[in-house]
Amino acid sequence: MVIIKRKELSFIEKLYLPQIFQALSHSFRAMFQPRITRQYPEEPLPTNEVTRGQPRLTLLEDGEHLACVSCGLCEAACPAYAITIDGHETERFIEREPERFEIDMLRCILCGFCEEACPKDAIFMSDELELADFSRAALVYDIDKLKRPREELQGRIDYFYQVNDRWRTPSSTS
Amino acid sequence: MTRITINGKEVEADPKKPLITACHEHAAQVPMYCYHPGLTPVGSCRICQVELQQGEIPPRIVVACRTPVAEGMVVNTETPQAHDARRQCLEFLLKNHPLDCPICDKAGECDLQDYSFSEGQAEGRSVEPRRKLEKRKNLGDVIVLDQERCILCSRCVRFFEDVTKKPQLTVSGLGSRSVISTFMDRPLTGNYQGNVADICPVGALTLSGFRFQARVWNLDKHLSTCGECSRGCSITVEVLRRKEVKRLRPHFNEEVNKWWMCDHGRFSYARLNAEDRLQGATLHQDGVPHPVDRETGIAAVVDMLRVHSGAYILISPWMTVEEGEQALAFCHALASPPRLLAPPTNDLKDDLLHTGEAAPNRRGLEGQGFQTQSRDDALSALAAAECAVLIGERITEILGVEALAELSNSIRLIIFDTHALQVSATNVCIGIPNAAERTGTWINVDGHAGRIAAAKPAPPGVASLTRSLEEIRAALAPVAGEVGS
Numbered sequence A: 001m002v003i004i005k006r007k008e009l010s011f012i013e014k015l016y017l018p019q020i021f022q023a024l025s026h027s028f029r030a031m032f033q034p035r036i037t038r039q040y041p042e043e044p045l046p047t048n049e050v051t052r053g054q055p056r057l058t059l060l061e062d063g064e065h066l067a068c069v070s071c072g073l074c075e076a077a078c079p080a081y082a083i084t085i086d087g088h089e090t091e092r093f094i095e096r097e098p099e100r101f102e103i104d105m106l107r108c109i110l111c112g113f114c115e116e117a118c119p120k121d122a123i124f125m126s127d128e129l130e131l132a133d134f135s136r137a138a139l140v141y142d143i144d145k146l147k148r149p150r151e152e153l154q155g156r157i158d159y160f161y162q163v164n165d166r167w168r169t170p171s172s173t174s
Numbered sequence B: 001m002t003r004i005t006i007n008g009k010e011v012e013a014d015p016k017k018p019l020i021t022a023c024h025e026h027a028a029q030v031p032m033y034c035y036h037p038g039l040t041p042v043g044s045c046r047i048c049q050v051e052l053q054q055g056e057i058p059p060r061i062v063v064a065c066r067t068p069v070a071e072g073m074v075v076n077t078e079t080p081q082a083h084d085a086r087r088q089c090l091e092f093l094l095k096n097h098p099l100d101c102p103i104c105d106k107a108g109e110c111d112l113q114d115y116s117f118s119e120g121q122a123e124g125r126s127v128e129p130r131r132k133l134e135k136r137k138n139l140g141d142v143i144v145l146d147q148e149r150c151i152l153c154s155r156c157v158r159f160f161e162d163v164t165k166k167p168q169l170t171v172s173g174l175g176s177r178s179v180i181s182t183f184m185d186r187p188l189t190g191n192y193q194g195n196v197a198d199i200c201p202v203g204a205l206t207l208s209g210f211r212f213q214a215r216v217w218n219l220d221k222h223l224s225t226c227g228e229c230s231r232g233c234s235i236t237v238e239v240l241r242r243k244e245v246k247r248l249r250p251h252f253n254e255e256v257n258k259w260w261m262c263d264h265g266r267f268s269y270a271r272l273n274a275e276d277r278l279q280g281a282t283l284h285q286d287g288v289p290h291p292v293d294r295e296t297g298i299a300a301v302v303d304m305l306r307v308h309s310g311a312y313i314l315i316s317p318w319m320t321v322e323e324g325e326q327a328l329a330f331c332h333a334l335a336s337p338p339r340l341l342a343p344p345t346n347d348l349k350d351d352l353l354h355t356g357e358a359a360p361n362r363r364g365l366e367g368q369g370f371q372t373q374s375r376d377d378a379l380s381a382l383a384a385a386e387c388a389v390l391i392g393e394r395i396t397e398i399l400g401v402e403a404l405a406e407l408s409n410s411i412r413l414i415i416f417d418t419h420a421l422q423v424s425a426t427n428v429c430i431g432i433p434n435a436a437e438r439t440g441t442w443i444n445v446d447g448h449a450g451r452i453a454a455a456k457p458a459p460p461g462v463a464s465l466t467r468s469l470e471e472i473r474a475a476l477a478p479v480a481g482e483v484g485s
């Protein structure tokens, strides 16, 4: 067994004042140096088309109907089981559309598999990253919270085809 | 038996069956569209081409479904020539196919998808526009035809010719304008229409009730038995999200139903999904129902049976053999003869499957010693009884709610059913699982046993009938002992 004796502090050391002034001088100096942190949330994060934020559903050109035909491929691809879809028949040329399309944003791991699985250009990763609410239920997003005009996602869509055009071509969304 | 060689392996083959059957029996994957083991082969789609060598003749490509097995045949399903023949055939089939798999209900169980994948026909070369035809054509109430998706294999045509023996469909038109149609656009009729949606290898014929309802890979499939008549067809119960039965489909059973089932059975699933199920138990006193938990209900039943020891016991022909055994012990404990309510009959009887006797297990329960009572006999016995125990799914339905409501108010009714009974007489209803929520065995009209499977959970507070009966019997046992001593 080794007994370590604690070192006795001198009087000056016991005052702690030199250390306090040393630390304060650091703070004062930093006040006049350029800032290296971001003022979030006043100053939001910069995003671009490579940002893989939360998935969003695109609308067709008519701005009313979803491009989604409720094929369920994103639901099957989702590794987090975040997506639930129920489809129903339409009167339009596109015979089916989702009646219920829900993404549990608390489950979503922002992997982008749904975007890759979709054969209809209907789901893309947006640049929306913030997620806060008072209940879990409110974070299960339904169609109303998920739908976006195609133009809003256009940057991501173009980027998506740029990186994936080895194996797919844009499908018609009409 | 004939000896032939398939992919270098010498095997025994049945000379009465086409070559494609021998290939499938010996693990050689040969695709097929127009061939169906239950229908006459016509060899029209040409997807089953294989390479065949017979005697001195050099190898040639033949369709496996129309070639009879002969001694000494050398068949090769995997040569480049055979693959190429099938790939070319697929390219033609896909030439006019709309490829709307994301919308098509067949996606996931579609032979066109599967073979396109396995034979490697990934891209088409044609530049001409695809043909445009009608996409939602109702062929009666049950079947919807998508003419664009149809590959004209004529399975549906032959189903009505060979199986129901009442031809209703035909291929009309010429060349690329050929379509499946009925005579003068008359709607399809009969009790077996649903089968054509099952045998259609693509998504051309769909069930109007199942269209766009679910993606097939989301359905859990449970092997079970249809309970709508005493044929007891083998079926799969397909459940979405462990909650809702979305469709019933026939499952091949050589002895009972082969590949088919009737529409009466196929569309009986609405009943399995009924919302207004009895959870736990209900005590009806002075005409007012009080919902209680199952244990309280069981205690009330025990109290009633202590007072009325000579209760009239009647069971439903929907009970399984296993439940029947427990019911037999229950009758024995109460010193009552075992009685079975006669199954209702309907006018759907035909030569193919339906027996017209609309309950699955009369034969099994009679074999266990239950005496069949007609509905009229049962009702007159009930009118005279002080206390009655009615056990099993649909028993109040067969007796008739109105008839039960007419019973005098002095009778005490003890009911085990899936739904509560609203009558003025004092009664206790104990909830039981329905046919999609329990396991067991039904014996069909010819003595074949059919298993039923629990495909979804029972409503909260519902325990198996066997357990409820056993608990009541156990609670009554000491009293019976005291009386005896």
Ligand code: SF4
Pocket: A055, A074, A077, A078, A079, A080, A081, A082, A083, A103, A107, A108, A109, A110, A111, A112, A113, A114, A115
């Ligand atoms: S991003 Fe990934 S986890 Fe999120 S919904 Fe899409 S597939 Fe599921």
Ligand code: SF4
Pocket: A067, A068, A069, A070, A071, A072, A073, A074, A075, A085, A114, A117, A118, A119, A120, A121, A122, A123, B102
């Ligand atoms: S993969 Fe695309 S079209 Fe299919 S359900 Fe998902 S979002 Fe809709």
Ligand code: SF4
Pocket: B226, B227, B228, B229, B230, B231, B232, B233, B257, B261, B262, B263, B264, B265, B266, B353, B354, B355
């Ligand atoms: S024939 Fe009878 S057992 Fe078969 S599906 Fe029809 S009702 Fe069910």
Ligand code: FES
Pocket: B031, B032, B033, B034, B035, B042, B043, B044, B045, B046, B047, B048, B049, B063, B064, B065, B066
């Ligand atoms: S399956 Fe043999 S020709 Fe169609």
